[in-house]
Amino acid sequence: MAFSPRGWMCTVALLDMMTSPLAVHDTTSFCEMVLDFCYNNRSDEEGRNMGMNELMMTAAAVLDHVYDGVAAIDDRGKIVYVNPANERITGLKREQLLGKQVKDAIPSTHILDVLLTGQPSIGVRTKVGEYQVVSNIVPVWEDGKLVGVVSVFRDETELRRLAHQLSQANETIEQLARLVDPEGRGGMIAGESEAMHKALSLATKAARVSSPVLIQGESGTGKEVLARYIHDQSPRKAKLFVPINCAAIPENLLESELFGYEEGAFTGSSKGGRPGLFEVADGGTLFLDEVGDMSMHLQAKLLRAIQFQEIRRVGGTKTKQVDVRFLFATHHNLLESVAVGTFREDLYYRMEVVSIQLPPLRERIEDIPVFALHALSKITKKLGLPTLKIGHGGMQAIRRYPWPGNIRELENVLEQAAILDEDGVIELNDLPKRFGDRSGRHESLYDRGGNDFPTLEEVEERLLRQAMRTFVTKGEAAAALGVSRATLYRKLEKYNMNHDILSQSET
Ligand SMILES: Nc1ncnc2c1ncn2[C@@H]1O[C@H](COP(=O)(O)OP(=O)(O)OP(=O)(O)O)[C@@H](O)[C@H]1O
Incomplete structure (x- = not known):
């Protein structure tokens, strides 16, 4: 059958409506809607007279190729059309169905209910022979008269099989991921120290909630790695982790980078404006690195964003709600910055709901x-x-x-x-x-002169620390210092260096 452009349009409209059951809910005249769609604002009599028959014939040629099962029933309950997918899904041959009363061919059908009530039935489950199908059944109206019903359905067994295959594939992916990354930390390691284990345990707990986290530590201690870990362990992991280094961007650019801008906000601003990282991170996590370097002006805007989860683009008048989880990091001692007035106290307390300290190596x-x-x-x-x-x-x-x-x-x-x-x-x-330089220090204790001359205890503590760094085992350290292991233990305890004892191997 040759398709006229009108035939195509009708078919597209029909398919569109079959796959948008909510739209069908809202309408009283299915056919009217199809024809309106096709001939909107046209005084094309021929088009208006095209009617249901030609529409169905045109549609049938396309529906023959649709993967879902389709069946059309006339106003007397007779099956007038079934597509080949119907046969695949129900196991019933076309000849067994066409021209038959639907109640005889498929006794369990819900199609007759729709024919009786004129109400669509969406997502209804029916057993056809040994198959379970899920159907959307919609009435077809013409000139205010119910002229038939169309049912579009899917094999639930097939859906279940696909869901099962998908869950098996996901399990395999998880097993492989565990092989590559046994502890699920995305390349992050915990180390041996109590401090790192404490930081990691806090991070794991913090990942379960959406509270702000402040990670403090010197440069290179792994603040960003830890922030990514928190995001990856959190319910937001499917959404974006957006990191930004606040110290690396000039203040005026940082503001538009974070909050976005409206068109014409400044010379050179893009047409249509641009969303900022708060909007980009919506639903996910925004990691503000070096937040201690932020200007007071931006600190005020940030405070508002954290408090109300609300932002306003630069040059804009409207506010926008966002759903962002905030992680912060800084190498500054923020309490000191608060004390000297370079960091807002209210912002500091908003940020450090969970506070994690990463000690230097x-x-x-x-x-x-x-x-x-x-x-x-x-x-x-x-x-x-x-x-x-x-x-x-x-x-x-x-x-x-x-x-x-x-x-x-x-x-x-x-x-x-x-x-x-x-x-x-x-x-x-x-x-x-x-x-x-075996001393590992740039300053010698003995260079200090006069009143600043070191005490014996000071020298002993330094020497012990140096020995703990230099030797891999306690035995080696004790031997080099010319003392027994017991003495080494006692001295380490005296200088509160017990954690170092734990780190040394027993040999
Ligand atoms: N726990 C960890 N496991 C594995 N690698 C780590 C870990 N922590 C840090 N690293 C490595 O150390 C490097 C520095 O880490 P990161 O960038 O997170 O430090 P930072 O504290 O954010 O530094 P800066 O303050 O300079 O931005 C990274 O390249 C990362 O590979």
Whole structure:
């Protein structure tokens, strides 16, 4: 059958209505709507007279190719059309159905109810033979008269099979993900220190709720990694994690970056304006890094956004509700900033509902070997290098170094060493020159003179700390200091360095 443009339009309209049951709910005349759709504002008599028969013939040619089952019943309950998908889904041949009374062919059908009441029946479940189908059944009206019913249905067994296949596939993905990332932390590791475990446990708890979290720590301690972890563990994980470094962007740009702007807000603003990151992160998480560097003007706007989850674009007059989870990070001591008046006290307390402190690497020496090995394996994979080891001397140097740039510096140093290494083992000579300084300190205790001369206890504590950094085992540290292990224990306790004892291996 050749399709006229009108035939196509009618068919599209018909399909549109069949797949939009809510629209059908609202109408009294299905046919009128189809014809209105096709010939809207036209005085095309031929078109208006096209009627239901031609419409159904045209539609039938298309419906023959539809994946869902379709059946049309006339006003006397006789089946006038079934598509091939009907046969696939119900197992009933076309010849068994066409021209038959629907109540005889499919006794359990709900089609007659629709024919009797003229009310559509949406999402109704019917058993056809051994198949369970879900149908949308809609009445067809012409000139205010009910002329038939159309049912569009799907095999529920097939839907269930697909859902089952999908859940199996998801399970396989989860199993593979667990193999790649056993603890589900997306490449983040916990380390050995009590401080890191505490931070991680707090982060895991914070992930369950939407309260703001303030993560404080020196640069490179893993604040952003922890923020991503919180987002990934939270119910918002399917939505966006949007990080922004507030210190890296000039104030006027930061404002429009965060809040967006309306058209004409400033010279060079884009046509139609632009949404800001608050809007981009709607439903997800916004991570404001280096929030301590924000100007007082922006702090006031931020406070409002946190308090009311409401923003106003730059140059705009209307406010907009957003649903954003806020995570903050800073290397500043924000309480000090509050005390000197560079940070708003009210904002500080809004931000630190949950407060997580990430200590510098030098204060969690026990983490250094774990992070070093983790970083090295990441680096060799990234650079496509064979597996590398860290030798005893290399590890000792790494442990005793104070790491002012924390984990980021550790990664950079190891990347450099991995590139330079020639024998598969990273030793002291593969590390930068600064690692050769066995003292690991830039200031000598004995350089201090006069009244500032160190006490014996001060020297002893320093020496102990240095030994704990330098040697991998307690035995080695005690031997180098010329004391027994028991004495080493006692002294570590005296200087409150017990956590260091735990980090040392027993040998
Ligand atoms: N727990 C961790 N597990 C694995 N890698 C980590 C962890 N913490 C930090 N890192 C690594 O350290 C590097 C620095 O981390 P991150 O950028 O999160 O630090 P930061 O504190 O946000 O730094 P800055 O304040 O300079 O932005 C990253 O490249 C990351 O790979």
